[in-house]
Amino acid sequence: MAVTEQTPLARLVRRGQAEQLARTKGLHTVGDLLDYAPRRYLQPGQLTDLSELRAGQEVMVVAEVVRAASRPMRGRRGNLLTAVLSDGLGHELDLTFFGSHGHENKLRPGVRGFFAGTVGAYHGRLQLAHPDYELFAGDDNAARLVEHYRTHQIPVYSATGKIYSFTIRRMVELALDSVEPVRDPVPAQVREARGLMSRAQALELVHRPRVGDQPRRGLARLKYDEALTLQVVLAQRRHQAESVPAVPRVPPPGGLLAAFDARLPFELTDGQREVGKVLAEELAGDRPMNRLLQGEVGSGKTVVALRAMLAVIDAGGQAALLAPTEVLAAQHVRSIRAMLGDLAEGGLLGGSEIGTSVALLTGSQTAAARKRALLDAASGAAGIVVGTHALIQQHVQFADLALVVVDEQHRFGVEQRDALRDKATRPPHVLVMTATPIPRTVAMTVFGDMETSTLRELPRGRPPVATYVVDAERPGWVERTWQRVAEEVAQGHQAYVVCPRIGDLDPDLAAGRDSTDEDVSDWGPVPDEEGPTRELTGVHAMYDQLRANPALSGARIAVLHGRLDAETKDATMRAFTAGELDVLVATTVIEVGVDVPNATVMVVVDADRFGVSQLHQLRGRIGRGSAPGLCLLMATAPGPAAAERLAAVAGTSDGFELARLDLAFRREGDVLGARQSGSTGSVRHLRLGRPEDEQIISDAREDAFAIVGADPTLAGHPDLAAAVAARLDDEQAAFLERG
Ligand code: ADP
């Protein structure tokens, strides 16, 4: 049977190898393997002389095996195979294999070939441990191979366990040579219009390049393929979402919204007003709104969302507000109730005539509270239902869900958004909010099925936050830090002290499993490969330390983290909001959304363990009132990368600039954290952190929306449809794995 891109790899290569590739690289089909781009290329003729080897060098040599011996390893199972290479001129190099895996049958004295790896030193001799190699079979073959290496760039694939780069290369070549003419997902007209080479040619250039920038040109085409399939998925999703009309929500005059606006204690910013207008128009239409609202921390997104919620309530519907943490959900309920005043006492004696009520639904509330909230949601008594993931669960029902608001979107995936959407009989309007500014490449892919609005300005009169890095190894500085906290407290202000972990109250925590879902952030902590691992400061230890600090004697201090039960968390947050606590020692549970204007100072302990955007988010908790804010980033001997991150955060308060830096700092995999990747799975070729891919994505986006607009089911583009289906399969699999 013919080999196609859909053919399982097990039909092309040995079963064991196919299993390895599936497990370690996620490669299942011939197409997957063809799409597996080399990590880098060795330039033609770049063979190393055995006489020039240095430890640490990555080399490729042509040599002959002169001796080989296998012996049992001491204290370990299996054999140690040592082979010695010679160049015939007296220079030697050792090869070692632990647990020899059949190499002893191939590496017999007299065989010649290519050997590649990183030179190490052992007992004064240079060696390659587990090198990659390709043996010559006879002189003709040797001549051909040498000629090949002299004239071609050699792709180097990242090796996996027992499968080496050379082996992967041979498999890829086998795949290239045996696959039926490669199908091209890009329609011919598009290829012509964009001047794109064929996919088959691109694969040749990527895997068997000869000269110059062939790999780069081939890869650009593969990137386009990836971008196009991705954008078609988004375009179809959008098409689907718009196929069933929404109920237009037109608020009659004289309702909740008008009453709320009348009692608003501040002027809306221009941005808030503009976005408000866009939302009102979309809510009034029958095309389901699907909008992302990005806004700098503290730009006042909540008011914008609340006004949209009130509009739909006035029009007879309900709104759901999904928050990533219990702390934030509870705070939203508190602040919405406070802002609404008697407008939130619908149905209560003394409540407003037009009023509604606000319900809270979380996973850990009492059964009675939960039951009441469920009833209020189902009966429609609650115009606004605020909740955490608990909102998404199956038995939660609404009388008439008109608007879904998702706060701090970066904590949620598309699946959750969809699950909430499904709770309405007609498609609800959806507003997603994030304080993490999203670079255009990411916005176009991860949030590519949504329209976006941005709140750039902060409300007038917002005091600046000054940020400094504190060297934790200088006792004077540390002392001064706590003094500053004490000074703020003495002036009646409040302080946050943020630690990277909860602490070691129970053995589980000591073992490092110290985070609950709420304490884990998508934006860090950034793993630091630089320094030696050191014990990170825990919330409880910090609490004890502050209690013992004479500067803070008399200060009211409490802890807050994700492991506390809901009631304690809520009570602590309430007390802090009410000014009954001076210092809150917390994990990153306070990272998003927490809004206490009287808090003026924040100390981030072990700040080098946090990511750029995360620090910016954290810092957004202060400077929300009228007094200036102070943010102290305490770090112990940060490595160069961490020092750079800290300097960046201290250097600018522009969240968009920091988001750009953050992308540049982090590795690709982290850009699309598991929960963010919902709509797109992972990307193989595109580099969302690099501006140079922006053009490819935006071209592909234009093409994809045009294609889907004209042919939503892709009936006329079977090859593109197949590529899209394969992509969706991968996502399904990834989603199931994540659970
Ligand atoms: P974020 O966009 O980070 O979610 P919030 O919605 O929590 O910001 O708003 C931050 C604070 O600013 C809140 O205390 C809110 O009441 C206040 N606020 C919102 N809009 C304005 C405004 N136009 N003028 C003054 N204060 C405002």
Ligand code: MG
């Ligand atoms: Mg917020």
